[in-house]
Amino acid sequence: MIRFASTFFILLSLSQAYDKQDLYELKTEHECKMCDLSGADLRGFDLIRVDLSESNLSGANFSGMDARKINFSNADLTDANFSGATIKGCKFVAATLHHVDFSNTRAWATNFIDAKIDRCNFSNAALGGAKFENNNLINSDFNNTLLWKATFTNVKGKPKIN
């Protein structure tokens, strides 16, 4: 029983690995560059136009929220969840995007230049006007994705434009 309880608390602390001070900074200063927000549930935060560049956002939860015009450049977003979110105009320049859920997002005019994309789910997302450059999209899911006027430069596995 004790072993079970300690395992539970270890797992709980691992899933909430973010720096509490960084989370406080984000809440109060509306900016958090190079922060550790890994595993943080950011739903309910006002994040419009926030600079989260170079931050550790692995496993962070942005699902369903209005997260437009955020700067995620050089951030680590491994396993992050954006499903159903509005992420119009966000910058993911050179960000690490491994196994990120972008399904059903409104992701108009997003910038993915030099992003390290692997096994991302873009299904049913609206990616009109998005910029992809120097990416490998082979393992990502673009099922029923709106790609109107999206641009693809030096991209492996370019999806079919609909």
Add this chain to the structure above:
Amino acid sequence: MNKILSLLSIVTILSAQSLEWSNDYNKTIREAEKEHKTVLMMYHASWCPECGYMKEVVFHDLKLQEYMTKHFKLLAFDITKDKDKLPKGYSFLGVPTFFFISDQGKMITEFEGSGNAKEFLKKIKGIK
């Protein structure tokens, strides 16, 4: 036969471009009052790809055009070019935003964003 087909395609193209958007707020409200119609006012911008998608793709759907023409007076403002013409009292977070205004000039509802023609038609159906 070829002539008929060409004529048909010209008719189709012309009808696909037939939505007429005014950018005179007061005049449109007065016309709406006369015709007992709701005003559909769109805020858009030339730099917004989502707005471009609505104008170049979605609003070319004939069914949608028919519904919009029948039920609404259409009003549109480019938030950058028509900055000085924007009517007061209509706040917005992003574009495209669609406002629905009664023939008495009162806002009924509004929403932001796009969708395909079917989704857009579903959203606007029943707004009076």
